[in-house]
Amino acid sequence: MHAASAPTPAPARGTLATSSAPHLGAPDPGGQRLAGVVTMFGSGLSNQTGAAIGSLAFPVLGPIGVVAVRQYVAAIVLMAVGRPRPRTFTKEQWWPVLLLALVFGTMNLSLYSAIDRIGLGLAVTLEFLGPLSIALAASRRRVDACCALIAAAGVVTLMRPQPSTDYLGMGLGLLAAVCWASYILLNRTVGRRVPGVQGSAAAAGVSALMFLPVGIVLVVDHPPTAGSVAYALVAGVLSSAVPYLADLLTLRRVPARVFGLFMSVNPVLAAVVGWIVLGQNLGWTESAAIAAIVAANALSIATSRT
Known part of the structure; x- marks a missing residue:
């Protein structure tokens, strides 16, 4: 999962609190930032490639079957990494874990169902509105308000009434966006x-149990x-194991706002992967709308001081 599971902000984990003098083993902030960017890009590319490959199994397994396999893979990986001890969890620890499990499953199911109906590029673009909303809501700058308007214009363009508009598919994409923000x-x-990644691992395990009857x-x-x-197993590895382990390294070191803004690369990656792997071509209008949403985030990133 997107493992924003570190109990303390990244600077506290990457610096020595006992001394302000340079230390031979101290990490380089610039190097950490570059590593974070590379990790987030690789995570996004792996995620979109996995989604495209998983969609090849839709004719046999359907979106829900592919998602079930994804949940199983995620549970195996995160349970092995996090090694949760559920018997030690308190009520205050359990309720967000259970909510996370529910949101996790709903997010993947709504996204894959949207991909099945409207294609990878459009589905991921709509889902991306979730982290984008968090990023812009955390800011009070005028430039971010302008970015929000640009992104909103892109969404309106994508969802404009047409004879071929699949409103159910669009609605599923927006549901995935709400789930991603909640996630x-x-x-x-x-x-x-919850200490370490035990909470995320427990949530993955619960979500896998929810999809066990489906399997x-x-x-x-x-x-x-x-x-x-x-196909489903490859999707599970590329879209679950690789991104979640990568995000364990990323979300510990960057705030939710920065992470959400950088995720603007996902709609572009999804459109490119959908074209190369699935042969899904977007029209000029859809491409312009995606470009507007990505540009809004790029502008916010370029002008951000964080």
């Missing part, structure tokens, strides 16, 4: 209340082909 905030809450029904009623399972 970021809940991860930070879990990170403050059983699929195997019994509609036995999957080896190829479809392989």
Whole structure:
């Protein structure tokens, strides 16, 4: 998961509190920032490639079957990394973990269902409005208000009435956006209340249990082909294991606002991957709308002092 699970901000983890003098082993802030950018880009590329490959299994497994496999892979990886001890959790720790599990599953299911209906590029662009909203809501600058208007214009353009407009697909993309925003905030809450990544790992385990009946029904009623399972497993690794482990390193060191702003690269990556892997071509209007949303975030990043 997006592991905003560190209980303390990144500067506290990356500096020596006992001395202000230069230290031979002290990390280079510039190097850390560059590493964070590279990690976030790699995470986004892996995530979108996994989503594209997973969609190849839709004809056999459907979006819900692919998501179920994703949840299983995420649970295996994060349970191994986090090694949670659920019996030690208090009530105050359990409720955000359970909410995170519910949001996690809903986010992936709504996104993959949207991809099935409106394509990878448009679905991811709509989902991206979640972290973008958090990023802009955390700011009081006029330039960010302008960025919000630009992004809103892009969304209106994407959702303009047309004979071919799939409003259900659009609605699923927006639901994924709400879930992603909730996901970021809940991860930070879990990170403050549960040590290490135990909370995120426990949430992944609970979410996998929620999708266990789906896997059983699929195997019994509609036995999957080896190829479809392989596609789903690759999607699980690229869209779950790789991004979540990468984000464990990233969200510990950058605030939610910065992370949300940098995620502007995801709609572009999704459009490119959708074109290369799935042959999904976007029209000029859709491309312009995506460009407007990305430009709004790029402007906010370029003018940000954080």
